[in-house]
Amino acid sequence: MSAGHEKFAHRMELPPATAQPNIFPLSWESHTRRLEEIWAAAQREYWDPAKLPWNSFDPSRYSWEEREAIAYWWTLLSVFDASAPPVFAQALVKTYEVHEEDPVRKCFFSVTRDEQNHEAFCGMAISRLLEHPSPLTYKPRTELGHKAQKNAHWLYYNGGRYWNGYKQAVPRYSLAVLFSAFLMGEIAAATVFKQMSAGAAEPLFREAFRNVGRDEGRHMAICLTLMERDYPRLETTDKATITKQIRAGYLFLSAVLFEPPQEFWDLPDDFIAVQRACEDVARNAGFFIPTYDQKKHNWREAILNLKGVLDRYGIPFPAIPEVEISGQEVREIDMESIIPVF
Numbered sequence: 176m177s178a179g180h181e182k183f184a185h186r187m188e189l190p191p192a193t194a195q196p197n198i199f200p201l202s203w204e205s206h207t208r209r210l211e212e213i214w215a216a217a218q219r220e221y222w223d224p225a226k227l228p229w230n231s232f233d234p235s236r237y238s239w240e241e242r243e244a245i246a247y248w249w250t251l252l253s254v255f256d257a258s259a260p261p262v263f264a265q266a267l268v269k270t271y272e273v274h275e276e277d278p279v280r281k282c283f284f285s286v287t288r289d290e291q292n293h294e295a296f297c298g299m300a301i302s303r304l305l306e307h308p309s310p311l312t313y314k315p316r317t318e319l320g321h322k323a324q325k326n327a328h329w330l331y332y333n334g335g336r337y338w339n340g341y342k343q344a345v346p347r348y349s350l351a352v353l354f355s356a357f358l359m360g361e362i363a364a365a366t367v368f369k370q371m372s373a374g375a376a377e378p379l380f381r382e383a384f385r386n387v388g389r390d391e392g393r394h395m396a397i398c399l400t401l402m403e404r405d406y407p408r409l410e411t412t413d414k415a416t417i418t419k420q421i422r423a424g425y426l427f428l429s430a431v432l433f434e435p436p437q438e439f440w441d442l443p444d445d446f447i448a449v450q451r452a453c454e455d456v457a458r459n460a461g462f463f464i465p466t467y468d469q470k471k472h473n474w475r476e477a478i479l480n481l482k483g484v485l486d487r488y489g490i491p492f493p494a495i496p497e498v499e500i501s502g503q504e505v506r507e508i509d510m511e512s513i514i515p516v517f
């Protein structure tokens with residue numbers, strides 16, 4: 176008989192201790208009040224993408240080029256938001272395995288659920304705009320649509336490269352290390368979506384961006400609260416990993432929040448020109464997208480915010496010369512060692 180099946184109940188008053196890590200604790204400890212408040216807000220602010228004003232949205236009011244250009248932007252976003260549910264689901268499992276306090280488990284559940292909503296909305300918008308459920312298999316109607324689809328294939332290819340690295344990293348690192356780059360993405364995302372909501376001509380998109388931006392603001396607060404809880408007790412090796420993660424997070428998230436750096440993204444030469452052309456067409460059709468300079472400003476502010484947090488805990492910040500931020504030089508970032516999240 177294997178040890179796992181050995182019976183104890185007939186000779187012991189209480190069973191032997193459960194081997195760790197097991198999947199779940201049987202306790203609901205709560206030590207971080209702020210996380211309880213964020214969870215309560217997540218419950219109150221939950222929204223259903225299907226209940227947004229879809230009736231007011233008539234894609235046939237747009238030309239096919241405009242439809243393809245707007246769908247391209249949703250595709251770009253969904254390369255990040257469609258990977259978020261599995262990324263956070265994996266992290267949610269970890270919060271149970273390491274027997275995190277109850278509000279941490281709840282908060283990671285809420286992020287998983289929110290990101291599922293963001294992904295669902297991207298899918299609904301793309302499907303309506305293209306009259307097809309995938310930007311990769313859709314048959315483009317215009318020349319710009321053809322080029323946008325090629326971009327979409329390359330985005331998808333690059334975005335899919337980090338999943339195996341992420342899965343290997345999850346058991347190795349603490350939550351505080353795993354989610355160090357997360358804050359930067361959430362700060363910038365919350366800003367970008369607020370701007371996109373304010374600028375959107377379609378009530379549907381205005382509301383969607385408002386909801387998504389509010390969700391990202393909560394994710395930001397979760398991340399900040401976990402850092403405040405865990406960073407005062409950080410090991411030196413963890414600090415070095417975080418510095419690297421921040422640089423990797425910058426490179427990865429720049430693709431959606433700024434422009435993809437060639438250093439990291441494997442993209443064809445005309446990629447950025449095509450993306451800019453799509454953005455111009457979308458903007459002219461009333462779909463607000465921040466300009467290059469606005470994006471750069473948002474991104475730099477988000478990074479400086481994160482730097483402010485890390486400085487408090489003596490964690491060296493990486494150099495990010497692309498947005499004029501000096502710091503420690505980080506080289507040799509490869510897809511296998513990074514843990515980018517959005």
Ligand SMILES: [Fe+2]
Binds near residue numbers: 256290
């Ligand atoms: Fe999101």
Ligand SMILES: [Fe+2]
Binds near residue numbers: 290361
């Ligand atoms: Fe998020």
